[in-house]
Amino acid sequence: MKKWLAGLSLAGLLAFGGSGALAEEKTDYIITFSSQTIPQSLITDMKGLGAEIIQEVPQIGVVSVSSSNPRFKDWAESQSGIAAVSEDVEIRSPETEFQFAYRLDEGLRVDTSGADLYEQYQWDIKRVTKDGNSWEIQAGNHDVVVAIIDSGVDTTHPDLQRNLLYAKSFVPGTADDSFRGDHGTHVAGTIAANGRVMGVGPELGIASYRVSGWTSILAGITAAADDGVDVANLSLGTYSFMNDEQQRTLHLTASRAVRYAQSKDMFIVGANGNNAIDLGKKMNTVPGEGAQWSGPLHDTFSDIPWVISVSSSTITDELAFYSNYGNVDLAGPGGDRENPTLSTVEGGYGSMIGTSMAAPKVAAAIGLVKAQNPDMKPAQIRALLQQTADGGTGTSRQHFGHGIVNVYNALQR
Numbered sequence: 376m377k378k379w380l381a382g383l384s385l386a387g388l389l390a391f392g393g394s395g396a397l398a399e400e401k402t403d404y405i406i407t408f409s410s411q412t413i414p415q416s417l418i419t420d421m422k423g424l425g426a427e428i429i430q431e432v433p434q435i436g437v438v439s440v441s442s443s444n445p446r447f448k449d450w451a452e453s454q455s456g457i458a459a460v461s462e463d464v465e466i467r468s469p470e471t472e473f474q475f476a477y478r479l480d481e482g483l484r485v486d487t488s489g490a491d492l493y494e495q496y497q498w499d500i501k502r503v504t505k506d507g508n509s510w511e512i513q514a515g516n517h518d519v520v521v522a523i524i525d526s527g528v529d530t531t532h533p534d535l536q537r538n539l540l541y542a543k544s545f546v547p548g549t550a551d552d553s554f555r556g557d558h559g560t561h562v563a564g565t566i567a568a569n570g571r572v573m574g575v576g577p578e579l580g581i582a583s584y585r586v587s588g589w590t591s592i593l594a595g596i597t598a599a600a601d602d603g604v605d606v607a608n609l610s611l612g613t614y615s616f617m618n619d620e621q622q623r624t625l626h627l628t629a630s631r632a633v634r635y636a637q638s639k640d641m642f643i644v645g646a647n648g649n650n651a652i653d654l655g656k657k658m659n660t661v662p663g664e665g666a667q668w669s670g671p672l673h674d675t676f677s678d679i680p681w682v683i684s685v686s687s688s689t690i691t692d693e694l695a696f697y698s699n700y701g702n703v704d705l706a707g708p709g710g711d712r713e714n715p716t717l718s719t720v721e722g723g724y725g726s727m728i729g730t731s732m733a734a735p736k737v738a739a740a741i742g743l744v745k746a747q748n749p750d751m752k753p754a755q756i757r758a759l760l761q762q763t764a765d766g767g768t769g770t771s772r773q774h775f776g777h778g779i780v781n782v783y784n785a786l787q788r
Contacts, residue, residue, distance in 0.1 A: 401443045403429065403463035405590055407628055408436040409456050417456050424450060429547055430590045434597040435631035439463055439590035461621035464589045466611050473557060474715070478723040479533065492724055493573040496717040498690050499708035503575050503736050505783035512786040513747040515579030521566050521742045522599040522607040524592065527554025527585035528563045529721045534570030535563055535581070542583035543598065545591040553585060557720035561727050562610050564719030565735040572718055575739035575782060579746070586611070589625060596632040599641065605745050606642035608738035610731035612676045614648070629675050637681045640753055644738040645677035646730035647686045648699040654678070655701025655773065678702060683757065686774060687733040690714040692766060694774040698730055703776035705764055707733035740782040747786055759785050
């Protein structure tokens with residue numbers, strides 16, 4: 376669900392509607408108010424112009440609206456109480472690197488009591504937990520909750536039911552326990568599966584926050600913070616240019632949501648993206664072709680200081696071929712085509728690769744350290760994971776930040 380940019384063309388960023396929309400066609404807008412509240416007088420004015428209020432994020436002063444009025448955007452931009460207005464965007468997930476591996480009851484050994492698929496295939500979980508030895512120190516508990524802000528989770532999966540505490544949907548018109556695709560379910564299993572496959576924290580509490588459009592992502596983050604969640608995993612996002620109106624709005628609203636989470640001491644872990652871009656350079660020039668995009672490039676979430684940005688490593692502890700790098704705090708195993716990562720999916724188990732699969736290892740590690748040390752402050756937890764990570768020196772620092780997360784090392788301290 377992370378940064379799907381076909382052919383690395385960054386124009387448009389999946390915007391709904393467009394400047395050529397006909398008057399009778401509705402366009403969805405993100406409205407960011409000047410104050411981090413929602414002034415009801417402006418809501419009334421928007422309704423008077425025929426706009427429909429789709430979703431509100433009152434914690435940070437953002438709403439999404441739908442309007443067929445061709446002059447709505449001009450009106451909104453003229454209002455002193457509105458800081459920014461742009462067309463809404465949808466974040467969608469690439470499914471090209473997914474392979475269904477087993478049905479729930481397929482390939483079982485005679486002894487069905489063990490985690491057979493973990494033993495055979497989950498090299499990535501073993502790498503982070505030192506072959507499961509970290510579970511003898513701390514496997515998690517339900518006092519610590521990790522939010523999966525994603526495409527929703529299959530709440531009926533037997534490997535997740537023990538730890539899945541609740542599900543909420545911020546996609547208008549969908550049920551709380553709904554999900555779309557397998558991305559969120561795979562992420563959930565990476566964090567806290569306990570069955571044929573195992574997560575990094577097989578006894579951690581997890582919660583599903585289904586999102587899709589940009590405003591729903593903001594709503595999911597702020598709601599998770601209000602719910603007292605300890606850490607939120609964001610294996611999603613997009614890029615933004617500060618010289619683009621729409622993308623400045625994305626960055627502004629993301630920053631507000633992150634600051635709100637920080638005020639509630641909720642960690643945010645962000646996947647760094649799958650386009651093999653050096654995010655530390657902000658610009659990319661190809662000999663003979665020149666600049667590949669028209670301005671400094673930012674990862675909309677993981678560039679924000681409170682967010683822990685995560686790149687992806689392989690079974691040989693190298694940077695994955697697709698992984699972004701250059702602005703990295705920690706890395707996690709996200710796999711490659713030869714050795715992908717196996718986890719839960721609807722109706723069974725499947726393999727995926729990506730920084731989306733790397734980030735939840737870090738999110739789970741935070742949860743386990745919190746479970747082991749309930750009074751430890753966020754800055755202390757972050758420092759501990761940085762100090763106990765593997766391989767964050769020399770040239771690999773650009774790829775892995777402080778290193779590949781190692782929860783066994785962290786729990787030994």
